[in-house]
Amino acid sequence: MTRIKEILKEKGLTVNQLADMLEISRQALSKQIQGKMLVETAQRIAEALDVPMWQLFASPEEVKGEEDKNTITCPKCKTRFKMEE
Template sequence: MGITRVGLSQHINGNPSVEVLERIASALDVPVTELFEHPKNNSISLTCPHCGKNINIKAE
């Protein structure tokens, strides 16, 4: 995505621009709207398009 982990954290916890949201969605291979959807069953599982590992995200 061209940003550091710290930069990504700052964008997520701050007010990310549309450009940053598009880059995050592109890296995850999902539409931007999916970044705002409420996860079903309080968790979501994604597959990293680069390494193929599962990424589990739990909403609290």
């Protein structure tokens, strides 16, 4: 099971919008999300969502562990920013 739908929700995107970004049909993308996905497809989806590919398959707990104390998230666009001293 992938986290693609969860990531889409976090980024305020729909499956249709992601399909448009990838220039494939919504139906084809939905089949990829629900079924077996090629590595190349996963990489394209990760690039379109601007996340590392591993996050597509990680549990929510694993992703949250990636955030550290020096990271803030924009409440409007959900972009994460790393604060440096």
